[in-house]
Amino acid sequence: MSPVSRRRDLVRPYVVTGGRARPSRNTLDLVTLLTAVPGRPAAALGPEARAMVELCRGGYLAVVDLAAHLALPLSVTRVLIADLLDSGHLAARNTHRPAGTPADRDTLERLLDALHAL
Amino acid sequence: MPSTLCETAYVRDSVRATVKLLVAGAFGVGKTTLIGSVSEITPLRTEEVMTQAGAAVDDLTGIEGKLTTTVALDFGRLTLGEDLALFLFGTPGQSRFLPLWQDLAHGAYGALVLADTRALQRCFDTLALVEQHGLPYVVAVNRFPDSPAHPEAEVRQALDLEAGTPLVTCDARDHTSSRSALIALVAHLHHLTGA
Ligand SMILES: Nc1nc2c(ncn2[C@@H]2O[C@H](COP(=O)(O)OP(=O)(O)O)[C@@H](O)[C@H]2O)c(=O)[nH]1
Ligand SMILES: [Mg+2]
Numbered sequence: 359m360s361p362v363s364r365r366r367d368l369v370r371p372y373v374v375t376g377g378r379a380r381p382s383r384n385t386l387d388l389v390t391l392l393t394a395v396p397g398r399p400a401a402a403l404g405p406e407a408r409a410m411v412e413l414c415r416g417g418y419l420a421v422v423d424l425a426a427h428l429a430l431p432l433s434v435t436r437v438l439i440a441d442l443l444d445s446g447h448l449a450a451r452n453t454h455r456p457a458g459t460p461a462d463r464d465t466l467e468r469l470l471d472a473l474h475a476l
Numbered sequence: 477m478p479s480t481l482c483e484t485a486y487v488r489d490s491v492r493a494t495v496k497l498l499v500a501g502a503f504g505v506g507k508t509t510l511i512g513s514v515s516e517i518t519p520l521r522t523e524e525v526m527t528q529a530g531a532a533v534d535d536l537t538g539i540e541g542k543l544t545t546t547v548a549l550d551f552g553r554l555t556l557g558e559d560l561a562l563f564l565f566g567t568p569g570q571s572r573f574l575p576l577w578q579d580l581a582h583g584a585y586g587a588l589v590l591a592d593t594r595a596l597q598r599c600f601d602t603l604a605l606v607e608q609h610g611l612p613y614v615v616a617v618n619r620f621p622d623s624p625a626h627p628e629a630e631v632r633q634a635l636d637l638e639a640g641t642p643l644v645t646c647d648a649r650d651h652t653s654s655r656s657a658l659i660a661l662v663a664h665l666h667h668l669t670g671a
Contacts, residue, residue, distance in 0.1 A: 387583050389494040389563045391487055417486030420494070420563065422551055426520035427481065432579070433524060453494040453561070455583045463669040465493055465560070466585070470662045472556030476514075476655055 386436050391418040391451040398447045406430060407438050411447050418451065485517065492559040497661065498580055500567040500606060501590035502598040506618040506648035507566035508550050510590065513654045515552025515564065523548050524576055547573050549580070564658075569602030581609035586665045588657055589615045590648070593623045596634045603635065614642045614664050616657040 394400075394414040403411065409428055413419060419427075425435040442448040455462060487494075499507045511519045524547045550566040567580050567587070587606045591599045599615075606613045615635060617623075626634075632643055642664050646657040 387496075388565075388579060389496050389561075389583075391491065391494065413481060416480055416483070417489060418491065419481075419486060420553075422522055422563070422565075423485070423487075423520065425522040426551075427485075429523075431523055431525045451492075453492055454496065455585070461585050461665055461669050463666065465495060466662060466666040466669060468560055469495055469556060469562065470659065470666055472560065473655060473659050473662060476554075476556075 386421055386439060386450070387452075387454045388422045388432070389420045389454050391420055391453055392424065392439060392443075392448045393418045393451070395446055395449050398445075400447060403442075403447070406434075407442055407447075410435075410438060410442060414448055487553070487561055488555055488558075490558045491555065491561045494561045494563060496563045496565065496580075496584040497658070498565050498567045498584055498587040498606075498611065499590065500569050500587045500602045500613075502569050502592070502595075502602065505590040505592050505598070507568075507590060510588075510618075510646070510648035510654045510657070511550060511552040511564045511566050513649060513651045514658065515554060517553050519550045519552040519566070521548055521550045526573075526575065545572075547576055549576065569599060569605060571601045571605060574605070577605050577609060581611055584611060586661055587611045587613040588661045589613050591615055591617050591631075591635065592620065593617055593626050593631065594620060596631065599635070612665055612668055614644060614657070614661040616644050616646045616660070618648050619645055 392414050394411050398411070400408045400411040406428060410424055413424065413427060421435060421439060422432070424430075424439065425432045428435070430438075439448060443450060455465075499510055501507055508519060526545050526547060547568060549568065552564045554562045554564075556562055565580055565584075567577065589599060589602055589606060603613075615637060617631060628643060635643075637643060642660050644657055644660045647653040
């Protein structure tokens with residue numbers, strides 16, 4: 359018998375991040391939009407970070423878009439993005455509803471109309 | 477690694493609000509199919525690696541030797557109007573993926589819970605997770621060729637749904653049907669804000 363119970367608790371490991379488990383900021387939602395700040399050379403960055411900045415030169419991408427396109431685990435993606443925000447390579451646009459705030463009726467109304475029109 | 481993406485891979489510059497909805501359910505219930513039938517981008521897949529609690533988690537050196545699980549989640553996106561982007565996250569319903577749920581539920585407006593009448597009990601975990609995170613939800617019964625046709629009341633009872641929780645049926649392969657299921661969810665969320 360395996361000693362591991364099926365319902366074991368899972369936590370996340372971290373790679374490529376210098377061993378840090380947490381990003382330097384915790385405001386990064388999965389759908390936070392990111393873009394590259396013009397005029398910030400990426401040449402000196404590690405390969406993953408550089409690839410992120412390069413992808414973000416084309417426009418806005420969400421945190422999950424970057425994780426998917428670069429095939430990196432979400433947690434790792436987040437730590438790298440936080441670093442790039444700190445260093446000024448990336449800028450974030452917070453477009454999502456802040457956690458703990460009530461759902462916005464106006465947004466839902468527009469969403470509903472748009473889905474009907476789809 | 478790609479260094480550029482085609483233009484449609486990007487979120488339009490004019491987007492000022494993002495809405496996150498979860499499409500949740502057991503493996504094989506049709507989450508990816510539903511997202512694919514409404515998304516404007518080819519659904520993307522991302523992964524999270526998790527290791528057993530108690531193992532060293534601050535360093536992945538030697539991770540191969542540790543007990544890890546990879547959780548895949550896929551997502552799609554729809555730009556609605558000029559300034560609204562809807563993200564749909566296919567969310568596996570097993571309770572052992574709790575850490576991932578915390579992330580996914582953060583700021584999410586609600587969840588479409590997919591159920592399969594051939595094995596309704598397979599969505600119990602999903603319902604528990606959705607409720608635990610305080611997410612409002614609608615249940616969509618995905619029809620498969622060999623799905624038994626249970627009366628709605630029986631399904632509601634089996635799932636222990638509250639009277640106010642909408643129950644719809646859908647074919648996840650069909651754009652219009654999947655869109656209708658999403659409309660049912662958003663209408664319910666909208667209704668709740670007025671309550
Ligand atoms: N008949 C029928 N088949 C479906 C439906 N939704 C999904 N499927 C099929 O069920 C299988 C599993 O669907 P998938 O979307 O991968 O499930 P997931 O694991 O929840 O993402 C695929 O072969 C789909 O083609 C549906 O509404 N009706
Ligand atoms: Mg899937």
